[in-house]
Amino acid sequence: DQQVKQNSPSLSVQEGRISILNCDYTNSMFDYFLWYKKYPAEGPTFLISISSIKDKNEDGRFTVFLNKSAKHLSLHIVPSQPGDSAVYFCAASDRWDDKIIFGKGTRLHILP
Amino acid sequence: DAGVTQSPTHLIKTRGQQVTLRCSPKSGHDTVSWYQQALGQGPQFIFQYYEEEERQRGNFPDRFSGHQFPNYSSELNVNALLLGDSALYLCASSPPKNTGELFFGEGSRLTVL
Numbered sequence: 001d002q003q004v005k006q007n008s009p010s011l012s013v014q015e016g017r018i019s020i021l022n023c024d025y026t027n028s029m030f031d032y033f034l035w036y037k038k039y040p041a042e043g044p045t046f047l048i049s050i051s052s053i054k055d056k057n058e059d060g061r062f063t064v065f066l067n068k069s070a071k072h073l074s075l076h077i078v079p080s081q082p083g084d085s086a087v088y089f090c091a092a093s094d095r096w097d098d099k100i101i102f103g104k105g106t107r108l109h110i111l112p
Numbered sequence: 113d114a115g116v117t118q119s120p121t122h123l124i125k126t127r128g129q130q131v132t133l134r135c136s137p138k139s140g141h142d143t144v145s146w147y148q149q150a151l152g153q154g155p156q157f158i159f160q161y162y163e164e165e166e167r168q169r170g171n172f173p174d175r176f177s178g179h180q181f182p183n184y185s186s187e188l189n190v191n192a193l194l195l196g197d198s199a200l201y202l203c204a205s206s207p208p209k210n211t212g213e214l215f216f217g218e219g220s221r222l223t224v225l
Contacts, residue, residue, distance in 0.1 A: 043216030
């Protein structure tokens with residue numbers, strides 16, 4: 001039973017444009033949401049997070065939006081750069097110190 | 113400042129064998145979590161260790177066991193290996209007063225033949 005779903009296995013975006021990665025979740029107890037980025041042969045690295053008391057969190061080119069009623073979150077990257085090409089994992093947990101549940105990931109290709 | 117280090121990076125075992133994977137957390141971190149990432153999948157939570165005790169466990173059989181040492185380093189043991197255990201095993205550490213962010217190692221790639 002997949003509690004965190006990333007329905008797009010891959011996404012291609014032109015350099016300089018906006019990349020939007022989507023994520024849905026089923027567990028209404030999730031209170032904390034994170035995005036991780038993974039390059040080949042490296043472990044995932046933390047990108048940005050949001051708690052359920054907010055609907056938006058911004059960090060430089062990265063913004064995460066949370067819609068709790070729809071159980072949906074999205075990651076916006078503006079503008080997209082070649083170094084953004086990676087696999088992006090959406091993740092969630094019941095509380096900040098609980099186990100983190102990951103989605104299957106979306107592979108983002110930034111086209112020159 | 114060394115990050116999370118894992119060993120070995122790659123290993124090959126045969127069905128029925130046992131394997132031990134090792135992890136040293138980032139300096140200052142006291143909690144270690146282990147994840148299994150199969151090909152094309154996201155990381156799946158195996159268990160988490162804190163104060164040398166298993167604090168939480170995911171949906172993995174008892175063949176998967178672990179240990180945390182007083183210096184916070186950790187081991188993951190898998191007994192009676194199956195072909196389906198072939199995966200990338202990721203160790204992640206987190207600090208006291210955790211903000212929810214995990215720091216991952218590069219992983220140990222296990223192939224079971």
